């Protein structure tokens with residue numbers, strides 16, 4: 402297992418991509434707390450590795466090193482690393498596929514976190530777990546958003562499995578932080594923005610319908626990683642919402658992104674009814690960063706500011722990745 406635990410030591414990369422590091426790197430001799438990131442290859446896992454690296458001794462596990470379907474292996478992996486903090490960025494995130502793979506969704510999104518929580522309690526580690534806006538039904542009248550104290554009522558298998566994960570962690574009695582986020586994008590991995598870019602580049606004059614009656618909070622995984630660092634460093638506990646500030650529809654997000662990318666495109670707003678998907682999605686999944694604001698620890702920025710920064714930093718990399726994907730098909 403030792404060989405399987407990969408040390409992430411990207412301080413130089415971190416310095417390059419983070420505009421305003423929140424913490425000074427500690428002296429070389431200081432003993433850093435051990436952090437285990439589960440799901441380090443995902444969008445958020447990757448950015449957490451960068452954000453926490455200066456202050457923590459970071460170990461990251463991908464699914465190749467710890468497959469969460471084998472829940473009996475979770476305890477041994479955690480015990481081996483002996484972390485003070487565990488961040489669970491892994492999840493079965495394919496919302497539509499979850500509808501037909503209920504058992505898998507429950508295993509990865511609910512049973513596996515329960516095992517992490519039990520082991521965290523056993524060794525006195527703090528578990529940071531990421532949940533979702535899809536724990537809400539979306540029936541709240543727009544433009545009101547949901548805060549941490551609002552009633553949950555998921556309308557999809559994915560949402561129910563993520564809610565069950567939250568509940569299992571809370572019931573375990575381990576020290577925890579649960580952060581509900583939404584509409585994530587980052588430089589590493591797959592997301593809606595990358596799909597839009599690929600489609601626009603491959604067929605710039607084709608008209609594409611984009612859903613304009615679902616509203617949520619676009620969130621840059623790099624900003625969320627910085628927010629998680631602030632929560633962990635400040636000793637926070639309990640349930641938080643952590644999303645980019647402000648709300649938008651998928652159509653608004655796609656339009657703004659492609660304009661920033663200066664890529665020709667033809668988007669047409671459409672209704673959810675015109676674009677049926679296996680999983681039902683909340684029409685309103687706007688989250689409010691209520692506790693982060695009340696406790697004066699909000700790091701998240703307005704979504705447009707973040708997206709502008711994302712494009713400024715990664716425009717060429719995004720274009721290269723999209724063009725490579727197009728020529729591979």
Ligand SMILES: NC(=O)c1ccc[n+]([C@@H]2O[C@H](COP(=O)([O-])OP(=O)(O)OC[C@H]3O[C@@H](n4cnc5c(N)ncnc54)[C@H](OP(=O)(O)O)[C@@H]3O)[C@@H](O)[C@H]2O)c1
Nearest residue numbers: 442443444445463464468469491492494533582583584585
């Ligand atoms: N994406 C969104 O829009 C969104 C919205 C709301 C909430 N969230 C939540 O935010 C968190 C991070 O999301 P993300 O977008 O960063 O996710 P992501 O990019 O889809 O990454 C998820 C990671 O989970 C890992 N994983 C999946 N099945 C696994 C298994 N059987 N064993 C071990 N690892 C497994 C994958 O590992 P490998 O790559 O190594 O296979 C993958 O890297 C998740 O909890 C998600 O539910 C996401």
